[in-house]
Amino acid sequence: NAGVTQTPKFQVLKTGQSMTLQCAQDMNHNSMYWYRQDPGMGLRLIYYSASEGTTDKGEVPNGYNVSRLNKREFSLRLESAAPSQTSVYFCASSETGGYQPQHFGDGTRLSIL
């Protein structure tokens, strides 16, 4: 089992460029999440999807859009990248019902120049 797979692992963009970060999970989880982690900081929730077909804003949604393409895939799009969006982006998934731990991908390290 691959778990949660994120692509790409590294990316460098210029200010104003757009890109989509991809995330796929093979655990048949209902919920998926996108976080960003800045150096020496905790994770901040950007968007989450409680189930296929639904998405909701987290703490820091400005400058991002998401698509829950199907149950497996949840993508994060930066329409016009800014240096402030330089960060490590983590995708996670979890089952629902009671408490279910979140399973994280290995992250995408994104630098915006």
Next chain:
Amino acid sequence: GQSLEQPSEVTAVEGAIVQINCTYQTSGFYGLSWYQQHDGGAPTFLSYNALDGLEETGRFSSFLSRSDSYGYLLLQELQMKDSASYFCAPRVDSSYKLIFGSGTRLLVRP
């Protein structure tokens, strides 16, 4: 608003016991989870407390006091591989999203 407090750094000796505290102020509260993250790695789940008291999982234990808005992670028989950052993360509503603190960096010395 929501706030979390954890010590920023803790240093301990291999074989010792260390406690990492977490205090929280949140608009709602369903339980407290703990995650471990090695440098350059992904966070991994350690434990979850929905009710007051101690939960034990091998060398790691986690404690919660809802009345004090306080929890801690206890690591016993420390090993070098335990050097990592540890995050407390309350679940604050009926959805499954979490709020993460800034984390505690644990350094285990020989």
